[in-house]
Amino acid sequence: GDSVTQMEGPVTLSEEACLTINCTYTATGYPSLFWYVQYPGEGLQLLLKATKADDKGSNKGFEATYRKETTSFHLEKGSVQVSDSAVYFCALIMNTGFQKLVFGTGTRLLVSP
Amino acid sequence: DVKVTQSSRYLVKRTGEKVFLECVQDMDHENMFWYRQDPGLGLRLIYFSYDVKMKEKGDIPEGYSVSREKKERFSLILESASTNQTSMYLCASSFMSGGGYNEQFFGPGTRLTVL
Numbered sequence: 001g002d003s004v005t006q007m008e009g010p011v012t013l014s015e016e017a018c019l020t021i022n023c024t025y026t027a028t029g030y031p032s033l034f035w036y037v038q039y040p041g042e043g044l045q046l047l048l049k050a051t052k053a054d055d056k057g058s059n060k061g062f063e064a065t066y067r068k069e070t071t072s073f074h075l076e077k078g079s080v081q082v083s084d085s086a087v088y089f090c091a092l093i094m095n096t097g098f099q100k101l102v103f104g105t106g107t108r109l110l111v112s113p
Numbered sequence: 114d115v116k117v118t119q120s121s122r123y124l125v126k127r128t129g130e131k132v133f134l135e136c137v138q139d140m141d142h143e144n145m146f147w148y149r150q151d152p153g154l155g156l157r158l159i160y161f162s163y164d165v166k167m168k169e170k171g172d173i174p175e176g177y178s179v180s181r182e183k184k185e186r187f188s189l190i191l192e193s194a195s196t197n198q199t200s201m202y203l204c205a206s207s208f209m210s211g212g213g214y215n216e217q218f219f220g221p222g223t224r225l226t227v228l
Binding site for chain 1: 156
C-alpha cells in the first residue's frame with residue numbers, strides 16, 4: 001500500500017542553522033504531497049503542499065520540492081528559529097477515490113537559542 | 114477561521130469503561146475524521162464520515178465505533194476501554210472533494226489515558 005517514510009528525530013539545531021527533514025514515499029499512482037506541523041499542545045496545521053512533479057511548496061520560509069524521480073519531498077529551511085520547534089509530518093494523498101491522508105511517523109525539531 | 118474543537122484536552126479512564134470523545138466543527142464540512150497519534154507510528158485513521166449518519170472504517174477501527182447524528186458533530190466511542198487505547202486522539206474535518214484536495218483542519222487533540 002501507499003506509505004511515507006521520514007527521518008527519525010529528534011533533530012536538534014541552533015537558531016539560524018539550516019534544516020533538512022527527509023521524506024520519501026511509495027505510491028501506486030501520482031499522489032499529492034504535504035507537510036503538516038504540530039506545535040506543542042496543538043493540533044496539526046498544513047504547512048505546505050505540492051500536487052504534481054517538480055512543484056515547489058513554500059510557506060513561512062519552509063520549502064519542499066516534489067521529486068518524482070526520487071519519490072521524495074524533503075522539507076528545507078535556510079535559517080530556523082526557536083519558534084519552529086515542533087513535530088513535522090510528511091503525508092500523501094492519492095488523487096483518486098476517497099481522499100485519505102497517509103502520514104509519516106513525524107520528526108521532532110528542537111531549536112535552541 | 115475554521116475551528117475544530119474537541120470536548121476534552123486530557124481524559125483519564127479505567128479499563129472497561131465506555132468512553133466518548135466529542136468533536137465539533139463550525140465550517141459546515143461534509144467530511145470528518147478520527148485519528149490516533151502514537152510515538153513512532155504517526156497518525157493512523159480510525160474512522161471517517163462523509164455525511165450525516167454515514168461512516169467508514171479507516172485503518173484501525175477495532176475497539177472503536179463512531180456516531181454522526183448532526184453534520185457538525187462526530188463522536189468516537191470506546192465501548193470498553195483498554196490500556197492499549199491510551200493515546201492522543203485527533204479529530205479533523207474537510208469539505209467534500211470536488212476534484213483536487215481539500216485541506217483537513219485538525220482539532221487540538223484529546224490525550225486519553227486508560228488505567
